[in-house]
Amino acid sequence: MSNQLKRIVDSSQWLPANIRATVLSKILGKVVPYVGTSGLLYEEISSQRVIVSIRNQKKVQNHINGVHAAAMALLAETATGFVVGINLPDDKLPLIKSLKVDYHRRTKGDMRAVATLDAADIARIHQEAKGEILVPVTVTDESGNEPIQCEMVWAWVPKNK
Template identity: 60%
Template sequence: MSTLKNSMCRMVDKTAALPAGLRSWAITKMFGKFVPFLGTAGLVFEEVSRERMVVSVKNRKKVQNHIHGLHAAAMALLAETATGFVVGMNVPDDKLMLLKSMKVSYFKRAQGSMKAVATLNAEQVGRMQLEEKGDVLVEVLVTDESGEAPIACEMVWAWVPKKRKEG
């Protein structure tokens, strides 16, 4: 895998010396500056790397539905955030990343707090760094406190040059 690091990756590297709990807090605050809504929803970045992103959300009043479970939109946000930030750790600084499609299927009622684990393989990371533009289906598993997956998600992220070619 390439060792090219973008600005997001370099920012995360600066937290490497912090204890795990403090590192998670610092990264959550930094990423919240990129996307302020993450703080509003109370998402927490538990694990951050170029190949794996773990994001969680507690089942609390701000993100609940009418039956006191995690709201469907909060579950989708969890998956979108985990997949988006793992892609964001790999897309070069001269590229713009965009969510191309999001499919969320709800199978059963979620139990308590939830966690999303998004992963990329070496081939996907390499494509992001080498191809001018493209897209990738990012694998994500969203589970609740019981360890079950009440939803299944398909998140496709695209990357394009920040500057359009003239002509």
């Protein structure tokens, strides 16, 4: 399977982990400009798991100095989208179909999203010409709590030639 995102990630494997995360974040921030503007950091990208974090800094804060609700949703959407995207052949297009975020409590500090796919999900993405999948994601803040619960449904369709 040909996958441009996987080629980008694989080409950075020789870098030390902290430098690799920064380099990948800069490159992928240019692929999706809004993600780059928000300062998301790609800590890990594999076909089974993507970890993305965001620092609680002024450019993403709300009126109470926490990470803004829209930035939290972006964090979860990005992690889930990239775990789908790294498994899609280049002739398929990933599309967010449904994004549900329930906000339960104030956040403390920086945040992290962990999105995962199991072997059966990955096989479906590889084999089906088009489809959709609910991607599990956990979003935690600096205290280890989960201030939000998310449901992200991603679809994939053939790219138009």
